Amino acid sequence: MKALKITNYVSTGLLSVMMFMSAGRYIFDYETMSQLFETLGHPGYVVIPLAVVKLLGITAIWTNKVKFLKEFAYAGFLFNFLLAGAAHIAIGDGKAVGAGVALVLWTISYVSFKKRENALVA
Numbered sequence: 245m246k247a248l249k250i251t252n253y254v255s256t257g258l259l260s261v262m263m264f265m266s267a268g269r270y271i272f273d274y275e276t277m278s279q280l281f282e283t284l285g286h287p288g289y290v291v292i293p294l295a296v297v298k299l300l301g302i303t304a305i306w307t308n309k310v311k312f313l314k315e316f317a318y319a320g321f322l323f324n325f326l327l328a329g330a331a332h333i334a335i336g337d338g339k340a341v342g343a344g345v346a347l348v349l350w351t352i353s354y355v356s357f358k359k360r361e362n363a364l365v366a
Contacts, residue, residue, distance in 0.1 A: 252356035270295035
């Protein structure tokens, strides 16, 4: 149980750092990021709302107050990583690695969270 808890905290922590860095770049380097989004085929105006949603998602994952919000945050991150990876692969810019790393961290974080949750219930 202790190893599972450590695995969950480390993977969730690393995932959170990635999301904080991503959201920070979206906010503080808006011009570059909106141009990148347009290159990927997305409207540039979604950069700031996506940054806000990422920050809210991190908050939801770390708080255990409302379980369904935590599940929605995990689902939102999954869709974000899958779609970001697909968009980078589609234009062939070679930047899908970040989405792949995030997807691996997401998988470890989510699976360990669910295993811990099930262990506490049993």
